[in-house]
Amino acid sequence: MWTRRDFGLGLGALGLTGSLPALAQKLRVMKVANTAGVNDPQQCFVTAGQHPRLNFYKPEGVDVEYVNMSSMTQALQSLRAGHVDYGPAVPGILLPAMAKDPGLDLVSVYKWLPRNANVVVVKPGSPIRSVADLAGKRIGVRSQGDTGIVVTRTMLAELGLKDDRCEYIAIGDGAPAGAAIDNDRVDAMVAFDTAAARVELVGTKLRYVPLTPKFAQFGSGWLCVPRELLMKERKALVGLFRGMAKSTLFAHHNLEAGIDLHWAVYPESRPKGRSEDEARKELAFILKDRRNSWMRRPDDPDQRIGASSLAEWKSNIEMAVDGSKNPKLADELGDPNRLFTNELIDEVNAFDRQAVVEMAKSFRL
Template identity: 30%
Template sequence: MAIVVAVLALAGCGSSDDGSSGGRDRVRLGIGSPSWNAGYATLAVSEARGYFAQEGLDVDVQLFPSGTQVAQQVVSGQIDVGLMTPEPVAIGYARNTGLTYFAQYWTRWIYSLKVPDGSPITSVADLEGKRIGVTAVASSGATFARTALKMQGLDPESIKLVPIGAGAEQLNAIKSGDVDALALWDTQYQIVENAGVKLKPLPVPGTEALFGGGFAVKKPDLKEKEDLFVRLGRAFAKGVVFAQADPEAAVGDLWKQHPETKGAASVPEEQLLADQVKVLKVRLDGQKVTPGEGDIWGRMDPEAVNGTVKFVTTAGLIDKEFPATDVYTNDLITKINQFSYEDVRAAAKKAA
């Protein structure tokens, strides 16, 4: 928590850039991920299929090691929109950072604890004194690991957080036994399992129905740049709808935009595609934009957001609860969803 507060306190040290490129409005979007992967293929779809361009946007996507750093970048004005989980937003509320969500991205809490299949560890209580693999020490996964112990009445400082990054470094740390457990997120676990590592979950009671996070901005910007955020949300929503209709084409778009994500040339392309489609489907699962589920993207469930505020309070990440409506709004959702879902799905069918 000290790391989170210290980073969030670095507000006001940057400047905002409202420039444009080629007649389009520039938007700087930050995501907390050490690298591009199939979980973010929907962003590649929005770029490759021209959805950003249709909305008059030039989107500059920047990667950061953690959601905490994404939050700091938004607060300081270095980026315009941050894709982040709730912890840095809730903690920042007490520091008056003024961050608020305008659209949901994760429909549920994405962080969890897992151990290699066959491990003698069967509960959170067994983690005391153990080495927990995280992408970075300041990551939301690290915060979640400490929180899980604290909620069980255990000492969160009894664990050793081991930064294992992503990709080959991460897999080597797991396979070699350098870590006893993992504190990662949904798609990252699928990537690990795709590499042949079998994992089993460690249940953390109280996290089953929580808000997972989404697109956050500074409150003053929400009013001043509402149209910009609506257009960004709409372009992104189209990418989600397309990806659900044709996940294989979505992964193909990711490979075109970010060739480094394709994987080893020694692996058959069919296998690479199948594995990455699994990762994408983990992220798409529960996005609630499939036919028959309302055809609406981004709406946040008040009960879930309230539950998350209670959770971070109980976990000791903040001193007291606050009104959940202070950190989210659904006011932009209707405008964001003003497009034809069927037209996007039809385009995906043609792509197939």
Template identity: 30%
Template sequence: MVSRRSFLKGSAGAALLMSAAPARLMAAEARKIRFGVGLKALNATVINCVIGEALGYNAQEGFSLDVQALGTNANVQVATDRGSVAIGVGVPSTALPLLAKGEWGGAKMFYQYTYPYKWDIAVPPGSALKSYTDLKGKKIGVSDFGATEYPVTKNVLKALGLDPDKDVSWVAVGNGTPAGVALQRGVIDALAYFDTGFGQIEAAGIELSYLPRPTTIPMVGGQFLMAMPATFEKDRDLLIGFGRSVCKASQFLLANPAAGAKAFLKLYPETAPRGASEDEAVKAVLQSISRRIKLYAPPYANTKMGAINEQEFRTEAAMNGLDLKDYAALYTNELIDKINNFDAVKVKAEAAAYKG
């Protein structure tokens, strides 16, 4: 059976999650760095950002990871701006409005660890709804109104000629399994959600059918690693090292997802379903990340893993009516070449040979 560990709870509803990496990876000289994620509790959504701890990639770069689940992306932004975390997860839906209002705190995104597009709309099997345009007059569930699936899905419906404020109604149904149960019980007609969230629902045994994506899906919704300018100046090698660890972990997962799931469960056994065997726990992780893994590699030709495409910011800003001309304050690709300076073939061979 997979054991469970209790969480260490921090202030303001944040949970401080200490990794259970092997002692050899926790050498005294390894520097502990704080990494902020916008989750209420850690899950496999950020698997490629954290399993470098179990695989030895963090140790090779001279640091050990201290993951803080801060609840929301906005909380991560504040923690990064204040220096409470050295590196945080950045998302354009938080960053762009701040930049438009002249309130951007100066953090720079330096590595894109998940590329667009990760949202879908699911309906119960056998539903009469067959397309996005069939949603007119229906109730659409979202996890909450502060989550990214809400504004993104509204914009997609708008592009299809629907008025997202009048033609459909929106219901906040919570995260994970509760959202699936709401769909299953008919509380909502359809559920707008993201890839790993749907994976959690399916792992709970709830069947879903997905409406075909429109051909006009916007390339928005990437997720990024970000840090303050002072960290670039004083700790540039740390940012390169963390980016390289994430890049290696992404290649590892693409080569052998099951091995990556085992590494994740070694670090965070409390994320396994209660009472699950090891095989069942690995299967649950794989179900949750099966769609997300496909988004690790850039969807653009001749682009190195982690490189940031400014057009994604421009598209999202336009979708939300933000008047922005200059995006240079948001991001940099200056570290990408060094981050990708490793033997990817060796990493893939390690993944193939991994036994846990």
């Protein structure tokens, strides 16, 4: 929990220690659809920067509020209704939804997960050795609205295979998912890397199956906003994503501090029933792969944090066509340039990266 001293430091950094009401009036709280369902330190790439010791958001006139969602589908519905300001954009779900509902006018503005963080996992002795072997199998997914279904269809389509004989079974997270795998209720699980790591932590042994070559090269996470919000609140969105870019750099270079800062900002997420040291070790394991997926690959020609490319969105459309089994999808979507924009990205990256890295390396809470 923030101490009075921390709160004073945060306000002092803004020169506003005597003008809290003015701050409250000017601060734009941006609501995000949190499809993880819970607010835990896997989101420290966003939340670390909320702590007064870093204070990456409030000088930009913004702050973040999490709104928990059960699935990507619910997130899109909430964006459509204006209940949240921004949310995750998974092309395999977003693009068919936009084609079906022209009123769902969303634009992806920030690529938060530039590497592919999806995984396919099986029991160590499973006969499944490649994605091709998933055809006709029982696939465990977090929920029926989860991305694992689309990911499976997309990769099978890349191989020229269909998923029409696959059975998708909702197995939840952590211990329930582990039990489903251990008890052979499913043949494989397709999920994000953090979900698989949580299953391993409950004692279930897993073997990771390689992703298909083309799909493996793609990023797996964007953030989208309603187009109307982009036009009306451009400055706030630049501030939001600049704060997020700084927070991501910080958490990547000092994950332990990122976790501590998350707990300080969201004390209700602190571990219960075990020590913080034990919980920290677990979280470090959960985020062991994710922390690198927050950052662009070294060979990526565009090293700007959050940037997208037309080529990747054209490929996203191609994969969505295969995954959705809708050959008219590209025509229904129209110009792919309308699906994303880099118009905020140069301003988002207008800060001293090295200064943030050095801050992270020397930081102690």
